[in-house]
Each structure stands twice: as C-alpha cells, then as structure tokens.
Amino acid sequence: MERTFLAIKPDGVQRALIGEIISRLESKGFTLVGLKLVKVSRELAEKHYDVHKERPFFPGLVDFITSGPVVAMVWEGDGVIASARKIIGATNPLNAEPGTIRGDFGVSVGRNLIHGSDAPETATREISLWFKDEELVNWQPTITPWLYE
Ligand code: ABT
Numbered sequence: 001m002e003r004t005f006l007a008i009k010p011d012g013v014q015r016a017l018i019g020e021i022i023s024r025l026e027s028k029g030f031t032l033v034g035l036k037l038v039k040v041s042r043e044l045a046e047k048h049y050d051v052h053k054e055r056p057f058f059p060g061l062v063d064f065i066t067s068g069p070v071v072a073m074v075w076e077g078d079g080v081i082a083s084a085r086k087i088i089g090a091t092n093p094l095n096a097e098p099g100t101i102r103g104d105f106g107v108s109v110g111r112n113l114i115h116g117s118d119a120p121e122t123a124t125r126e127i128s129l130w131f132k133d134e135e136l137v138n139w140q141p142t143i144t145p146w147l148y149e
Pocket residue numbers: 009052057061064090091109110111112113114115116117118
C-alpha cells in the first residue's frame with residue numbers, strides 16, 4: 001500500500017493542533033505507521049527543503065522549521081499521497097478551501113501548519129530522510145475490510 005510523509009510544523013505544534021490534525025487523517029481511514037516528535041537540525045531541514053535552496057524564502061524557511069518541535073509521521077493507505085495533500089489544502093492558507101487543514105487554521109504561506117509529500121518519489125525520499133526502517137511499524141487495523149472492498 002502507498003505511504004506518505006507528513007510533518008506538523010512548529011506552528012501547528014505551538015498552536016496545539018497536533019490532535020486535531022492527526023484526528024482528521026485517522027478518521028479519513030488512513031493508517032499511522034510512523035510517529036515521532038523531532039527537534040529538527042539545520043542539516044535535516046536543508047536536506048528536506050533542498051528543492052527550494054535557491055529560492056529567496058529558503059533561509060527563513062529553514063529558520064522556521066528548526067524553530068521548535070515538529071511531529072514527523074508516515075501514513076499509509078490507497079492513494080494517501082494525493083489525498084493527504086487535498087486534506088492539507090493549498091500551500092497558501094488564504095487560498096486553501098475551508099474544510100482543509102490550512103483553510104481552517106492558517107492565514108500565512110510561511111506558517112502553513114503541515115507538510116505533505118507531493119509525489120511518490122518525494123514520499124520515498126522524505127520517509128527515508130526522516131525515519132529509519134525500524135521506526136516504521138508494519139500493521140493493519142482490524143477494520144481494514146470496512147475501509148476497502
Ligand atoms: P510543504 O508541504 O511545506 O512542502 O508545502 P507545499 O508543498 O504546499 O508548498 P511548497 B511550494 O513546497 O512550499 C514549501 C515551503 O515554502 C514556503 N513558501 C513557499 C514560502 O514561504 N513562500 C513561497 O513563496 C512559497 C512558494 C511554504 C512552505 N512551508 N512553510 N512553512
């Protein structure tokens with residue numbers, strides 16, 4: 001089954017939205033297979049946002065993501081990569097639809113609460129960047145037959 005990397009950013013943690021955010025993904029029917037609270041190093045932040053390293057907002061982005069604890073997660077389910085991006089909403093929370101995480105809780109692109117992998121290749125890269133194999137749990141909830149035909 002497909003897996004994606006999601007991370008509740010320092011603003012989401014500081015605003016006490018960890019439970020709310022996890023709850024939305026859980027009730028949708030996705031399965032949590034990896035979870036940890038991380039104080040992100042500059043090295044990890046720079047690797048994670050490597051694609052943006054030439055952008056003007058890169059230094060501020062690295063400062064922000066290393067500014068406080070982050071909740072790093074791996075979620076599993078059919079189509080979870082694209083679906084989690086929909087649940088998260090548009091990059092700029094002001095453009096994100098109500099009902100999405102960013103649409104409901106955010107007001108600024110540089111404080112958009114949660115990260116989600118944007119494609120299968122980035123999901124694979126980000127999962128191995130943030131998690132060791134033995135930190136991931138291979139399991140299936142017993143309700144699986146009630147989620148998938
Ligand atoms: P991430 O899930 O954090 O990768 O966001 P998303 O994929 O929706 O959007 P991208 B384009 O990857 O943004 C990465 C981070 O950079 C911030 N950003 C982006 C700015 O601050 N200014 C900008 O003009 C753009 C395009 C938003 C994202 N993170 N934060 N915080």
